[in-house]
Amino acid sequence: MITQTIFYMLIVFVGTGGELFVSRAMKSIGEVTDFRPSAIARAIGRGMSHPSMWTGIFFMAVAFFALLAMLSMSKVSFVFPSTALSYAAGAVGGKLFLGEQVTKQRWIGVAFVCVGVVLVFLGNK
């Protein structure tokens, strides 16, 4: 149970932290408007030159290993919905670290996601 809780925390909080860093790196290159493969590769290459991208990828890799471990112990139909709690962490992180304006409607949506996660946990009993 303790091991599963550790993996769960790593997936939710370290994974979300990684995504916030990746988001910061991609915002720094500006909006991608050209969707030809070469242009996509160049855009991702520019993102890779930002230190935040590598910090983000490292955090996301840690979360991925934790996800693998958790999947070896629990059902897919439990693991993925339960980690939706990262959406609440993402909304808070988006506001605090990326300066995003999270509207009231978006908070309501996040609240629904959180209630759904609680139900998924209750459904696991």
Add this chain to the structure above:
Amino acid sequence: MTAQKGLHLKTSFLILIMISVAPLGDTFLGKGMKQVGSWEGWAPAQLWHFFFRAFTNGTIWIAVGLLLSYFIAYLLVLSWADYSYVQPASSASYILIALLAHFVLHETISPVRWLGVAVICTGVLVVGHTPPKSPEQPPV
């Protein structure tokens, strides 16, 4: 107004790719990890054997390929859309994960868990009706 529509259209297109590919990748990942076997412990030898078994499993690599495609779509959409919009909007994939888990992996899903997935998707729909980009963003 047209620019806003264009923004919504390309955001929706990439999110559609994300919510199609990610559940498939997640299902393959779950199937692969069941083949690998359960987590044994934190000792270095146990860790090594666990991850060695995981990364020499073909199903895991199919999953990694699918999740990499998801990640590229995710990176592109994040170049303009808010993280706090993209993240919940892409969670629509949870209903597909639940369906794939039930029909492909033959997992038993309790009614309460189905309800939880439905509530998560409702939250996603609410978020999906907000603008993908904050009107004014300070430089990052």
